Amino acid sequence: MDRGLAYAEACFETFRVINGEIFNWPAHAARLRRGLDAFGLTVSDAQTERMHAACLQAAAGTDALVRLTVSGGDASWGLFTPADAISARIQVMPYHADAVLPVLKVMEWSSPPIHRMAKFTADYASTLRVLRGERHALFVHQQQLVSAATANVMIFRHGQWWTPALTAGVLPGVIRQHLITSGVVREGVCPARWLDDCDALALTASSFFVRPVAGIRREQRSCDLVDLSAGLKQSLYGMPGVPKDLLDA
Known part of the structure; x- marks a missing residue:
């Protein structure tokens, strides 16, 4: 019984492998290890490098979307029964960009925000319960912007x-x-009222890098947005692991 399935004792990283390169792999590896450390699971430098090499090998010769999931491993029944070793699983699929830009539905995230140091699988179970089948969501909490369902949000x-x-x-x-x-984006409190007079929104993730948002849907009204994401994309363009057609996407 895998402890990732039984108790959500697992973290994952999702990224593109393009021409044998991953954009900023060290950042992915560091975030994965932070998450595993929170469970008391130790991953050595050698294990991390083997995972890295295995991801590259699994996606060789393609532009692929890769998910690396690391769990507590296979163990017998019981919350406090540790496994002998962690388990690492790699899933690979060809990357295909969505042809239609998203229109985000503004949704309230009702529970208080938690500190998110890594991609814990359990966090995404909470997200699914809030979404209830809605794919394109923009979360707000207590009149502050939070994020999209599976991406960070940028507001211009x-x-x-x-x-x-x-x-x-x-x-x-x-x-x-x-x-x-890079100095392209500033971090800070983003009030939900900014949605009333913003010029553009964009989503960022290690799968599509930067994706402009076509519009916002709210209970009483909706609005269209323009694409101003060129400056965001330009700061990534030409770096290892970044698609050559990013500026055209």
Whole structure:
């Protein structure tokens, strides 16, 4: 009985492998290890490197979307029965970009935000319960922007890109951090009222990198948005593991 399935004792990373390269693999590896450390699961440098090599090998010769899931491993029955070793699983599928830009439905995240240091599988179970089948969501909590269902959100208003702070319960995304470090995006409290006068929204994730948002749906009204994501994409363009057609996407 795998402890990831039985007790959600698992973390994962999702990323693109393009021409044998992963954008900022060290950031993915560090986040994975932070999550596993929270469970008391130790992963050595050698194990991390073997996972890295296995992901590259599994996706060789393709532009592939890869998910690396690491769990507590196979163990006998019981919450406090540890496994002899962790389990690592790799899933690979060809990457295909969505042809239609998303229109996000604004949804309230009712529970208080939690600190998210890594991609814990259990966190996404909570997300599914909030979504109830809604794929394209933009979460707000107590009148603050949080994130999309599986991506960080960037909001452009008054000539500046912003992204919600980690204190809002935001995943420390790899692409998000690159944009902040590059000076393209500022991190801070993003009030939900900004949706009333923003010029653009974009989503970031290590699968599609940057995706503009076509519009927002709310209970009483909806609005269309323009695509101003070129500056975000430009800060990534030409880096290892980034698609050559990013600016055209």
